[in-house]
Amino acid sequence: MIENHLSPVKVFLRLLPFGLTFFVFGGGIIYAFLQINKLEKDLNILTIEFASTTNSFSVNSNKLSENYTNLSKQTKGISNTLNDAQQNINAVKTQVGGVEQTVGSISGTVGDLQKLSKVDTQLLKKYSKVYFMNENYTPAHLTVVPEEYLYSATRQEQFLSESWPYLQNLLNSAKSSGVTIYIKSGYRSFAEQKSLKSSYSVMYGAGTANAFSADQGYSEHQLGTTLDFITTGLNGNLTGFDKTDSYQWLVDNAFRFGFVLSYPKGNQYYVYEPWHWRYVGVKLATYLHDNNLNFYDMDQREIDKYLINMFD
Numbered sequence: 001m002i003e004n005h006l007s008p009v010k011v012f013l014r015l016l017p018f019g020l021t022f023f024v025f026g027g028g029i030i031y032a033f034l035q036i037n038k039l040e041k042d043l044n045i046l047t048i049e050f051a052s053t054t055n056s057f058s059v060n061s062n063k064l065s066e067n068y069t070n071l072s073k074q075t076k077g078i079s080n081t082l083n084d085a086q087q088n089i090n091a092v093k094t095q096v097g098g099v100e101q102t103v104g105s106i107s108g109t110v111g112d113l114q115k116l117s118k119v120d121t122q123l124l125k126k127y128s129k130v131y132f133m134n135e136n137y138t139p140a141h142l143t144v145v146p147e148e149y150l151y152s153a154t155r156q157e158q159f160l161s162e163s164w165p166y167l168q169n170l171l172n173s174a175k176s177s178g179v180t181i182y183i184k185s186g187y188r189s190f191a192e193q194k195s196l197k198s199s200y201s202v203m204y205g206a207g208t209a210n211a212f213s214a215d216q217g218y219s220e221h222q223l224g225t226t227l228d229f230i231t232t233g234l235n236g237n238l239t240g241f242d243k244t245d246s247y248q249w250l251v252d253n254a255f256r257f258g259f260v261l262s263y264p265k266g267n268q269y270y271v272y273e274p275w276h277w278r279y280v281g282v283k284l285a286t287y288l289h290d291n292n293l294n295f296y297d298m299d300q301r302e303i304d305k306y307l308i309n310m311f312d
């Protein structure tokens with residue numbers, strides 16, 4: 001007999017394996033799904049955490065970089081400030097140096113002017129028949145020459161006080177070298193020169209007198225810095241002085257004491273006077289000696305530059 005109706009129990013029993021299978025399988029799927037879901041969440045969390053860590057690391061790194069930049073800027077700023085300060089110090093130093101130099105050069109100029117104002121400008125003038133000194137001119141200070149330096153004590157001789165130490169050194173130096181040099185005549189006033197000229201004129205006639213005794217008014221003897229030397233063996237005469245050892249010693253050494261021969265042989269200004277020497281200062285005398293020049297051949301403006309050093 002065909003059974004048309006299956007009993008519910010049978011149906012249940014028949015379906016049970018499927019149901020169980022389905023239940024177990026489905027539960028597994030659900031479980032697996034849940035596990036996957038959980039893993040996914042964990043992964044998300046991890047990802048977020050990693051991102052946040054990375055981010056904060058990046059932020060910290062940026063901050064560090066900013067701090068470093070700021071520090072670097074500040075260091076630079078300090079360095080610039082130091083440089084500026086150093087520059088300011090240098091500028092101040094330069095200014096102070098400049099002021100010191102200016103003060104120095106002003107005081108130097110004032111010193112030079114004071115020194116120059118005390119030097120008699122007549123002392124380095126070239127005298128000739130064109131330029132001559134005032135008949136009233138007298139040297140500011142005259143020193144009486146000690147007798148031991150004079151050839152003859154019959155007349156007192158005087159010399160410009162500032163130049164006298166140089167002349168005295170010259171005479172002492174010559175003496176210690178074994179050379180005999182005396183003073184024949186030193187300072188002569190305008191009046192003395194005038195009477196000397198008259199006596200020469202009477203003795204030799206006016207023409208001859210003009211040739212060897214300067215007209216009063218342009219004799220260098222009126223300055224007090226000029227003298228005639230003489231030595232023994234010439235019977236008191238000046239003629240022949242240039243043949244003596246004394247003259248040669250003067251040619252070689254007088255410049256060291258500031259003296260020059262005013263009228264050397266062949267000069268175009270006056271007759272040759274080997275005995276007639278003039279004090280012009282050591283600097284100018286040395287310049288003339290070293291360059292083989294004559295005082296009267298120099299330009300007056302060039303000569304005047306030596307005025308300030310005349311008594312150095």
Ligand SMILES: [Zn+2]
Pocket residue numbers: 221227228275276277
């Ligand atoms: Zn003379």
